[in-house]
Amino acid sequence: MGDLSKEQExxxxxxxxxxxxxxxxxxxxxxxxxxxxxxxxQQALQKAETAQQIARQQEITPQTQRPWALWRRHADEEA
Known part of the structure; x- marks a missing residue:
């Protein structure tokens, strides 16, 4: 009986x-x-903040200061 008790323990x-x-x-x-x-x-908040900053930057930057806009306008005139 003693061994069984030890095994149970x-x-x-x-x-x-x-x-x-x-x-x-x-x-x-x-x-x-x-x-x-x-x-x-935190990453989602940073992504949203970055998207807002980009949107604000595009609103602030006039069309004439965007070199890609000038390039696109020139390409449209040639076509």
Missing amino acids: QAIARSTMYLIALLLSILMIFIAGLFLSAELE
Whole structure:
């Protein structure tokens, strides 16, 4: 009977260790997900801010200061 009790204790200890390892793994994945979510949100905000800056720059820059606009106008006259 003594050996069976020792084996049961080892099995319980092993199961407890696996349970703790599983909980720690889930916690690590959850924390990594939080960091990833925050990073993606920050990148989305930066992308939106950059798009707004580009839109403002295009509004501010007059048509005559855009060299590509002059090139396009010249090409239209030739056609």
